[in-house]
Amino acid sequence: MNMKKQVVNNIAIYMRLSSEDGEDQESESIKNQRQINYEFINKHFEYKKCYEYVDDGYSGTNFNRPDFKKMINELKKNHIELIVTKNLARFARNYIDSGEYIEKIFPNMGIRYIAILDGVDNFCDKMENEIAPFKGLFNEMYCRETSKNIKRTKRRKMEEGFYSCPFPPYGYKKDTEHPGKLVIDEKVAGVVKTIFMMKYNGKTSKEIAEYLNEKNILTPARYLNIFKDKKIDIWTGEGVSRLLCKPVYIGDTYMGKSQNLSYKSNKKIYNKREECVITKNTHEPIITREIFEAIHNNNKYNNYKPKKPNVDTKFGNLIYCECNRKMRKVNKNGKIVLYCGAYLSSEVLCKNSKRYDYNEIEKIVLNSLKKEVEDFLDSRHKRENIYKKCKEQKLKPIVEQRIKLEKEKTAIIFKITSLYNDRLDKRISEEQYKKSYNELVNERNKIDKLLKDVLSNEQRIEDEGNVKEKIKEMKRAYRKLSINQFDYEDLAGLIKKIELTNNTINIQFTFNQ
DSSP states (O other): OOOOOEEOSEEEEEEEEOGGGGGGGTTTOHHHHHHHHHHHHHHHEEOSEEEEEEEETOOSSSSOOHHHHHHHHHTTTTTEEEEEESSHHHHOSOHHHHHHIIIIIHHHTTOEEEETTTTEETTSOOHHHHHHHHHHHHHHHHHHHHHHHHHHHHHHHHHTTOOOOSSOOTTEEEOSSSTTOEEEOHHHHHHHHHHHHHHHTTOOHHHHHHHHHHTTOOOHHHHTTOOTTOSOOOOOHHHHHHHHTOGGGGTOEEEOSEEEEETTEEEEEEOOGGGSEEESSOSOOSSOHHHHHHHTTTTOTTOOOOOOOOOOOSSGGGEEETTSSBOEEEEETTEEEEEOHHHHHOTTTOOOOOOEEHHHHHHHHHHHHHHHHHHHHHTHHHHHHHHHHHHHHHHHHHHHHHHHHHHHHHHHHHHHHHHHHHHHTTSSOHHHHHHHHHHHHHHHHHHHHHHHHHHHHHHHHHHHHOHHHHHHHHHHHHHHHHTTOOOHHHHHTTEEEEEEOSSOEEEEESSOO
16 A cells, blocks of 8 residues: 655755764764655655755754754745655754753744654654754764764874874975875975074074065964965064974974864864873974073973963053054053054064153143043033934834835735635645745735835934933943043943054044944
């Protein structure tokens, strides 16, 4: 006896495979998943079209997968009514996130989801749906254990001196015959030697950077062909200092400086030096250990100095250099000095070599701020009356348009509900329903777009006309300024930016733009 097939519009089948599948890769292969999916849907469904989405080589612990994102974005466009996967693990191994889709997002969109081998069907009331969270939990535990095993394997390789970074350090290249081993790159090894010898002979990192730029020597990023989107690609003092700190140049492999926060996250955390893996004499050195240790006083290489505590200033975070970078602050013998860090790296980045006395800058800015606030408050009545009249004139037609659009949207929603009821009661055919439904949805989408624009214009006019609140804030800030009891939040509400050039101070206020 032939089982009657269910009729659906379009189907999406989603397939995924990653290295975390380990020994199951053969059984979970894309080919195997495709065969199982098509056998199932051809047996149980009549459909117009089936869309395939494949993520080969992507973890199931998160949804940062290109074809998964593509599928979600195309659900409405392709009129998908059913999503099929071989099992829950192919969809995702994190049930907290996948459950949101299966139990909430897909049902709200009217989309059915089936995991074939797990028997999960979000449109049916069955036991398999009840135990789906537990299967998701086991999938997560599997991922966690897999992640631990991968970390242990990587750690063991690090301890053996295996260089696993995707790009070799500047001055080296990867040995094609022995993966994970570094060999000297003769094309640029001389540049590395020059940098170390210049530092050994007393040159500063900035002086070395300027010399390399004058000689038109390619930076490591440009030479290795990485970070192609960088607008400025030059040697800087900071870049030279980082290169000088790497023990790779004395033949040591230094790995494990960072790791993912967890198996679910791509966010990096940086390990302490004692937690990293240093394996000595794993490859041929470019410079001698004696020179390296002489430069770094025997114990500082590859360790950054701890950050000095921030100098406490009220305006500090608002002060920028003419190159649009924040000015740095340093306390020198009780005197706070401002300077541009970009200039210290390279004059190509910034020409402003001047050092500023912060107290003098603060005094000038405070005097200018008080005067600007006084002028603003003096003209408040005139401003308020003008804003009020303009606001009323601008808002009236916009509010009327908003009310009209909201009524039209309510009417369309009522029509969609009525249409759905007609379909359930079989007063209209499936074809009539789909045609009318699509027309109503398109009309609703047009209204939503118009409403969004109208609300945006209404809010903008409200904000422009909200003078009373501005006046209150200004008065409150002015009182604090007068008795010298203001804080950074007060200033940030009044000053947008303070820009220092060699000879001038440009203050951008927030209230008189």
